[in-house]
Amino acid sequence: MAASTLAEVAKLAGVSPATASRVLNGSARTPGAGIAERVRKAAESLGYVPNLQAQALAKSSTGLIGLIVHDIADPYFSAIARGVQEAAHQKRRMVLLATTDGTPAGEKEAAAAFAARRADAIVIAGSRSHRAEDAAANQDLAAELERYCRNGGRLGVVGQGIIGLPEIDGYSTLPVPxxxxxxxxxxxxxxxxxxxxxxxxxxxxxxxxxxxxxxxxxxxxxxxxxxxxxxxxxxxxxxxxxxxxxxxxxxxxxxxxxxxxxxxxxxxxxxxxxxxxxxxxxxxxxxxxxxxxxxxxxxxxxxxxxxxLPLEDIGRQVTLGALLDSGADPDGAASAGISGTVRLRRSTARA
Amino acid sequence: MAASTLAEVAKLAGVSPATASRVLNGSARTPGAGIAERVRKAAESLGYVPNLQAQALAKSSTGLIGLIVHDIADPYFSAIARGVQEAAHQKRRMVLLATTDGTPAGEKEAAAAFAARRADAIVIAGSRSHRAEDAAANQDLAAELERYCRNGGRLGVVGQGIIGLPEIDGYSTLPVPxxxxxxxxxxxxxxxxxxxxxxxxxxxxxxxxxxxxxxxxxxxxxxxxxxxxxxxxxxxxxxxxxxxxxxxxxxxxxxxxxxxxxxxxxxxxxxxxxxxxxxxxxxxxxxxxxxxxxxxxxxxxxxxxxxxLPLEDIGRQVTLGALLDSGADPDGAASAGISGTVRLRRSTARA
DNA sequence: AGCAAATGGGAATGCGCTTTCCATCAATCC
DNA sequence: GGATTGATGGAAAGCGCATTCCCATTTGCT
Structure with missing residues (x-):
């Protein structure tokens, strides 16, 4: 009853798993047209669905982006989430969601979970807390994230940087003025x-x-x-x-x-x-x-x-920024930084 | 530079990977206290973070819940998402987010992606569409989901059932009156x-x-x-x-x-x-x-x-319902169904 | 015709972990 | 005291896939 595997497809098509893999998932090498057709047909008839988990394990890249917010039902965060989702979709990634109720401890837990899943990038949208009672949790969070980045993870943070996290490769901040x-x-x-x-x-x-x-x-x-x-x-x-x-x-x-x-x-x-x-x-x-x-x-x-504040844009930019190839500094794209606009309306009209 | 593995931890602790696995991740068998301590210490010093992807592959359960909504920034959906997130957290799962802009084609794509990731459950919150132009996409969606359920996936849908999807094991609907x-x-x-x-x-x-x-x-x-x-x-x-x-x-x-x-x-x-x-x-x-x-x-x-409408509750219940052990019928918990309340306020006051 | 270079496919290895299945050893029983 | 459990750690076989070699053909060229 379990889903069919690449090996089954290969067998049905009468080719090796290697070949099946090459035709079904974009590989540098493309098998001949006849073979490809056979494999595709076999996959179709078996209802083959590639196991991305296994793929991720094999090529060590999960295609996952972890998003950490205080509360997904808060319109501030859900607007940012929409931007993140958009950027992720554009970059062919999926977003993994975690909410923290605003505590650094919760953020630490979420970061650990994302690290465990080997998310390609983590995006943190909540505000930092300088409260004394959060100091310990902040330290834990910084440690967790530092390890994550050292292991090749990428991190994008909205607004202020993570307290106690040194500048490190893969870590970027999107300043909000x-x-x-x-x-x-x-x-x-x-x-x-x-x-x-x-x-x-x-x-x-x-x-x-x-x-x-x-x-x-x-x-x-x-x-x-x-x-x-x-x-x-x-x-x-x-x-x-x-x-x-x-x-x-x-x-x-x-x-x-x-x-x-x-x-x-x-x-x-x-x-x-x-x-x-x-x-x-x-x-x-x-x-x-x-x-x-x-x-x-x-x-x-x-x-x-x-x-x-261009919230959706903030989400998009911080995600794209985090995903950026670690190479050059992020002066690519239209990352002109975030700006906002004062909008006076009736609630502050002269009495 | 890559994260350290269980094998490394095991070697450092001078035990076999099997033992290390047993102590680090909850297993039925718990190694002796001395050994356990050694392993834990080794893991700590190496900054070991278990690779959930690999775990998932090994025990074929990903701990993932896929959530499909029209638009995460729409307060209707973000409220439901909050409930889903809560339930997922309670059941020690993470939620994977996908947005569709309301098209069945988008839903199909999202469902396929979730199926490929072998999400334990998929929750669909958007409304169905009976429009003629969506008929084909609906059929694709139903086919995709049917295959997903047949392969052991679990599916929860808010409101109306999926068009063209027969009653099948693992598929549940949360009616909204x-x-x-x-x-x-x-x-x-x-x-x-x-x-x-x-x-x-x-x-x-x-x-x-x-x-x-x-x-x-x-x-x-x-x-x-x-x-x-x-x-x-x-x-x-x-x-x-x-x-x-x-x-x-x-x-x-x-x-x-x-x-x-x-x-x-x-x-x-x-x-x-x-x-x-x-x-x-x-x-x-x-x-x-x-x-x-x-x-x-x-x-x-x-x-x-x-x-x-108890949106958050809807999210929670549909998730819990989907996660339910396939065993008995869902008469457990307080799944008394969803009910709403008419609330007349000033916008309909007599002129 | 003869050789080098490309091409296309398969075998095998490994990604990081779980989980039988064994082997061992101490504790227990008649 | 020898045999039988029961507990405990290790070896090994996968989970489903990508990918690196490697070999057999073709192809292109002189």
Whole structure:
């Protein structure tokens, strides 16, 4: 009942396994037309399906790309995943998925699993964490990845590099200018908003969030504005809701109309929901901006001011970059780096 | 530079590969404590990472689950993917991802790739297509999957069964009561809406869409209402926008306030955007309902009336179901089947 | 015609691991 | 005390395939 093998096909066609292999899978040498036809026919009649596992073992290249994300249902990650998938398909590879809930320990586990499967490349899309409690796991992760790269694996990371991982062959990072973009956002917002600024950020130590906060504060400083108060919460919708709730209570007490910068779009959604739940509305009672410009959130009302990031492209580029022949430095292709765009919409319109 | 092998570990530990295998990978037989310790130490010092490909080849079980979706960035699919991923993790498997853009041809290709990799199970989440132009591809798909199952593969499908695939060992379907839920939705909407109904559906022949349309119409009929006009468009946000645009033109001409049922939530988003672009608003100028209750869209304004589907659970159950030991019928676990809930919100409030 | 060079196919080896099947040795029994 | 278990480690045979040699033909040339 098991699938038929190359050997069976060869026998049926009356040739050697070597020949069968040569005709069925693209080899440098192509057997004669007559033989090829016989083999193909035999394969067809047996319903032969080549065993890629065995192929991989024989030629030590699996055609697998491991993708590590925090949560595949988060639109930020699923957009990147789409890009990765596209690039993988283009390069005739399959993508292997792992989710980590954002813990370095989970990333380490996933990396180990990918290494064990001898994935040709690993792509990591989640944010780094500088939190003290993650230090040990970060070290494990770095060690695991270093070994992976030393063994010939290729690694592409979105945004910041892996903490503690030295520059090593096969390891590449796709920088995302979070800080600079957040600075630009702050600059533009400062020009149109007189009140105070508040930041609904992710956990302290989450690199992506930290970068955005830092950039935003710098933008405010450049504009001669006082630093924004920073509220820390989970880096997702619920975290935003949480921060929004805390904020709402104060908003009704204070008179100033603040401008809230949420660390990412889904947090912004949460903030908006919390405010609305408290009878406050955007942009009347508070201006609100996010980050990422998530596709599904563009139809939200009021339209969310945010920073557009080419997420799909990020996924594509980091994958292609990782797959690049180890040879020359990655100045090939249109790897002009990632850039984003500040998009001011109604959620930060003047009251 | 290549990764070290079991044989190397064995040699370093001064034991046979067999023994090394037994201690490093869970075997029925466990070597003595002293030996085990030596082997473990050797593995550690060599940075040994077992080659799962080779393992898979040797014991003919890959620990892989293939997941086929239309588009991983679509929140409907990414929610299901999360469930699949969870179940896979729980069962110590990894998930292999493939996207198809909704064509049976793409699904066939993906299924073939998974079969070639000898995935333990394949999970298909996309909708079937009954379109005439897809008939040939459907047949190919069914043939591919039938062969896969015959060779011992396991297959789980969300919603409708694969067209042309006979009941066969290893093949299971997780029914989703689209029709019944759509009927309920229509019933409830009919009770609160006096005007005409319009359906913004997916392409004619797309099973999921067809089921929902059919159920909705039946609900209307049961309530003694005339059948709704059906507008066909792509089964995504842009399709909704398209349908919405066509509708908007007429709305301003006609006087009646219609209730629009979009085939899924993202289509509903598109419809809403189109209407808004034409200066029409929901629910004042038209009531609007969707289907799926996508998590990210719950914070939309006005809140969308829809049918809640436990997407993550669907992913989990179909995966677990597919993985089930071929033995007894799946009456184990809490596989009580999938059910949904009609959730009326402000988008269909009385004008 | 005679030889070198290409060409086309097969035998054999190995990829890294699991898993019988043996051989060994100590513990146990009558 | 010798025979019988039972446990334990090793040898070897695959798992399904790619690939390197190697040999027998052809082909091309002088």
């Amino acid at each position: 979070n800080e600079e973009l957040a600075r630009q956002l702050a600059t533009e917002l400062a020009a149109g908003h007189d009140g105070p600024f508040v930041i609904a950020a992710g956990p302290d130590g989450l690199a992506t969030s930290d970068e955005r906060v830092r950039g935003f504060q710098r933008g405010l400083a450049d504009a001669g504005r006082p630093a924004a108060e920073v509220l820390h919460a989970a880096f997702n919708r619920d975290g935003g809701f949480d921060a929004g709730s805390r904020l709402a209570a104060r908003l009704r007490a204070e008179s100033a109309r603040p401008c809230i910068f949420a660390g990412n779009d889904v947090m912004a959604i949460g903030v908006a929901a919390a405010l609305r739940g408290d009878g406050l509305s955007v942009p009347e009672d508070a201006a609100l901006a996010g980050f990422d410009d998530i596709e599904w959130l563009r139809d939200l009302q009021p339209e969310l001011s945010t920073v557009g | 689209n029709e019944e839920l759509a009927r309920q939705l229509a019933t409830e909407l009919a009770a609160g809406h006096d005007g005409p109904f319009v359906i913004a559906a997916g392409p004619d022949g797309l099973a999921t869409s067809d089921e929902r349309v059919r159920g909705f119409q039946r609900g209307l009929a049961d309530a003694g209402r005339p059948a709704a006009e059906v507008l066909h468009a792509a089964f995504n946000r842009d399709g909704g926008f398209d349908a919405g645009s066509r509708l908007a033109a007429r709305l301003r001409a006609e006087s009646a306030r219609p209730c629009i049922f979009a085939g899924n939530d993202v289509m509903a988003i598109g419809v809403a955007a189109a209407l808004r672009g034409d200066g029409l608003s929901v629910p004042e100028d038209a009531a609007l309902a969707g289907f799926d209750d996508i998590e990210w869209l719950r914070d939309l304004q006005p809140e969308l009336s829809t049918v809640g």
